[in-house]
Amino acid sequence: MMQPAAIALGLRLRVLSADPQDCANQVIPDVATGHPSDLEAVLEFARGCDVVTFEHEHVPADVLDALVATGIPVRPGPGALLYAQDKAEMRARLSELGLPCPEWTPVASAADAAALAESTGWPIVLKATRGGYDGRGVWVVDDLAAAERVIDEAAGRGVKLLAEAAVPFVRELSAQVARSPHGQAVAYPVVETVQKEGICREVYAPAPGIEEAHALEAQRIALTIAKELDVTGMLAVELFQTADGRLWINELAMRPHNSGHWTIDGAVTSQFENHLRAVLDLPLGSPAPHAPLAVMANVIGLDLPDLYPAYLHCLARDPGLKIHTYGKAVKPGRKIGHVTVLGEDFEDCAERARHAAAYLRGEIDE
Amino acid sequence: MMQPAAIALGLRLRVLSADPQDCANQVIPDVATGHPSDLEAVLEFARGCDVVTFEHEHVPADVLDALVATGIPVRPGPGALLYAQDKAEMRARLSELGLPCPEWTPVASAADAAALAESTGWPIVLKATRGGYDGRGVWVVDDLAAAERVIDEAAGRGVKLLAEAAVPFVRELSAQVARSPHGQAVAYPVVETVQKEGICREVYAPAPGIEEAHALEAQRIALTIAKELDVTGMLAVELFQTADGRLWINELAMRPHNSGHWTIDGAVTSQFENHLRAVLDLPLGSPAPHAPLAVMANVIGLDLPDLYPAYLHCLARDPGLKIHTYGKAVKPGRKIGHVTVLGEDFEDCAERARHAAAYLRGEIDE
Missing domain, CATH: 3.40.50.20 (Rossmann fold)
Structure with a gap:
């Protein structure tokens, strides 16, 4: 892309x-x-x-x-x-910067997990510090016995863990910024991401109903991280939002990110263009959106091996769809494409993007 | 592209x-x-x-x-x-279809040109029926002596000519449509094109101030041509508009066309995407524009061989610019890139696009 x-x-x-x-x-x-x-x-x-x-x-x-x-x-x-690359390094550094992280601890033994749960209550979240992706390497454990099983199994494979409070979030957000070596930065609208089984399914840009103060706070967090960690290129900060509106940092990605695929069709400068501009130290482009609202839905492989008939149907049903297919072989659970719809009405955009994504993967046939 | x-x-x-x-x-x-x-x-x-x-x-x-x-x-x-490919065939066919062409005649000898001028008055336009491009193969002649020189020279090279009335146009328009083999068609907003020395310099989408009836008439002409000539893919119909608002067909192009480059950044479905969809008989995409107005300016090679410093300057001056460079060696008069600006205010968009195009070619340095 x-x-x-x-x-x-x-x-x-x-x-x-x-x-x-x-x-x-x-x-x-x-x-x-x-x-x-x-x-x-x-x-x-x-x-x-x-x-x-x-x-x-x-x-x-x-x-x-x-x-x-x-x-x-x-x-x-x-x-x-x-x-x-390393979630323990990330948590340590961001905590040091005073940025909002869930309570956390490195885990050398089950005692560390127990100590965290003492403070936060169960469940807690265990994470491999390295190598996780799309929900892999993350375990939500309800009690000490479950934690011990994960910790023992990880120790057997030489995998380092950390433990975090399970944040009782009401939704997940992503704040994307681009930053260049000479320090110029631009912030994209803060989006809401919807995950299912650890895999991003949908992105709404901007996050529906987000209060301006919360959006600005999310952008401030992302700009601070980009600057303090000397990030060059695109940075995505995945955030939890709790019922009180507060934001908690979940993960970082230093590259174009699934939560920004809507920018290909929906923003003056896509995340891919701004990543290239940033790493080449070219001036950055405007992150302004083309429309009041964009909805992006991932096409997750299921059991329809040949996309073509579904693709034809979706193009014919909705001339406003932007369908992207990645040229990957279809495997269950694999991101094989995405669909973006721009518009003004959330229900309309979401229905159209969801329908196309579900049809393309073979989940529905009408 | x-x-x-x-x-x-x-x-x-x-x-x-x-x-x-x-x-x-x-x-x-x-x-x-x-x-x-x-x-x-x-x-x-x-x-x-x-x-x-x-x-x-x-x-x-x-x-x-x-x-x-x-x-x-x-x-x-x-x-x-x-x-x-052949302007005489085109004129004959479009005249037969009752579509508005300037008065014209094939030219076997100077007598044919003289006969046309008898009816239309001088000047008249002589055109090579084949092979013209960007103003090449077109001669505006003021009198019979000038016409004879062009006709003799063309005969010497075996080039066939036609003669047309010189339309006293006040501006040039382009109507683009995409049409697929099964007959689906979509029409883009009608644009104004600005030529200088036969080369397209700027495109305004939609044509500023165009009356709805004239825009619909231009689209009707393009859709009729696409259907009657069985065009597949993109068709651009270049039109003259006279002071009374009337439209006259100038040229046809059956491919993505310079007058539609604004659609890359400015429309839900670009002319390149709809050309591909059309020739593959896929359903066509929406030609709706992203913004009320788009201005596209071509970057025409002058004497600045290395675009890079100018490119840096332009990106820094205006984060909303969409600069496209074609990877071609710079030659005077050659189209080496284009710039698109989307917005609401014509003067603002035009100033920004013009400035960037002039700066990139080395015509201005501030």
């Missing part, structure tokens, strides 16, 4: 992809094949690049450091990426 | 380009090199394509016919393309 923005800006992308079947290879001419943990492959790939950036956070620190040592700008840099 | 639309729709493009340095090669992985008049190259390229379409009209008829004979859908087909 970076390629359309690169084409318009006149930038040439080179991609390192682990698998020649990766969807990036279908749309970008200059592709190198190699795993991001393969130092030689990464250095060979990076030769001649003006800047290296990422679409996920799973590049090992030693590879990042070796890249930096070559003198090629790496944006965001390893010093920032650490906080997107 | 077709590639971003193809990526979003999940379509894979294969391009036949005459020169390995063509800008399409920079952004599309699957490129074949060959000239569109090279039958073997075209047939080899087309093997395995679901449909073949065009970004210019200069594919010879025998190549088109051979392509059609292979059974691969060619859209628009040779029967339609003829009217975009």
Whole structure:
């Protein structure tokens, strides 16, 4: 999804992809094949690049450091990426900055979890500090016995954990900002995200009914994190909102993020364009939305292997739909595309986006 | 510019380009090199394509016919393309359909031009029936002596001419429609185009102050042409508007057209997306604009060979600009990019788009 923005800006992308079947290879001419943990492959790939950036956070620190040592700008840099890679580092740093995190503790043994629950009550949340994604690596545990099972199992696999209060949130928000090396930043409208089984299903931009003070606070949190952690490129701060309106930081992503896919069709400058502008230290573009409201629904693979008939039906049913398909093989639970609808009426936009996403995955057939 | 639309729709493009340095090669992985008049190259390229379409009209008829004979859908087909390739055929057919063309005549000798001028008065316009582009192949002649010089010179080169009344237009308009093989069509807002030395400089969408009846008439003309000529894909009808508001057909283009570049950033469905949808017989997308007004300014090469510093300046000056650069070497008079601004106030949008286009080409430096 970076390629359309690169084409318009006149930038040439080179991609390192682990698998020649990766969807990036279908749309970008200059592709190198190699795993991001393969130092030689990464250095060979990076030769001649003006800047290296990422679409996920799973590049090992030693590879990042070796890249930096070559003198090629790496944006965001390893010093920032650490906080997107390691949730314990993130919690420690954000707490230090006085930003609103749920009560938390590193977990060396079940006693640490018990001590947290003593203060917060059960349930609590256990998280792998590294490598989680789309709900993987997160366990909500109701009592000490359940916590012990997760902790023992993680110890057996060498996985480090932290424990957090289970925030009694009423909804989840995402605040996205772009920041460039010379410190310019722009903040996108704060959106509401709807997750199901740990996977983002829908995004509403802006978050319906959000009070201006809360939206400004979410943007302030994201801008503060971007600045203090020296983030370059797009930063998404995923937040919990509790019934009293307060905001709690959940996760960070230092890259274009699913909660910003609506910006491709719905904003003057998409998150992909602003990510590219930021990592190249170009001036950033306006994050202003085109319409009062955008609803984005992910198409999550189910059991319909051939999207084409459904795609035809959806295009015919609704000429205002923006359907994006990723060229990925359909697997249950895999994000294979998304749909965006712009408009003014929430119920109308949401019905249209939901219908198309459900139809495309084969959940409904009328 | 077709590639971003193809990526979003999940379509894979294969391009036949005459020169390995063509800008399409920079952004599309699957490129074949060959000239569109090279039958073997075209047939080899087309093997395995679901449909073949065009970004210019200069594919010879025998190549088109051979392509059609292979059974691969060619859209628009040779029967339609003829009217975009040959202005005499176009004038004859549109006159037959009762559509408003300037008075015209084929020119076999200077006597034909003189006979037309007898009826219309001087000046008249002489046009090469084939191969013209961006003002090339068009001569406005003030008297018979001037007409004779053009006619003799054309005869010497074997170029066929027609003669037309010089329409005393007050502005130029363009009406774009997309039409699919099964006959669905959508009409974009009618725009005003501003030419200088035969080259399009600016486009205003919609045409400022256009009366609804005139806009509807322009759309009716374009939809009629698309249907009667069996056009598939995008059709642009370039029109003259005279002081009495009347419309006169100037030229046809059967492809995405410069007058529709504003739709990339300014419409729910860009002309490139609707061209792809149309030639694949997919349902068409909404042509609705995102904003009350869009102004597009072409960046015409002058003597600034390195765009980058100007590009930086323009991005910094105006975060709402959509700058598109084409990856072409800068040559005087060559379209090397365009700029689009969306908004509500004409003077504001026009000033911003004009400033950026002039700065990018090196015409101004502040």
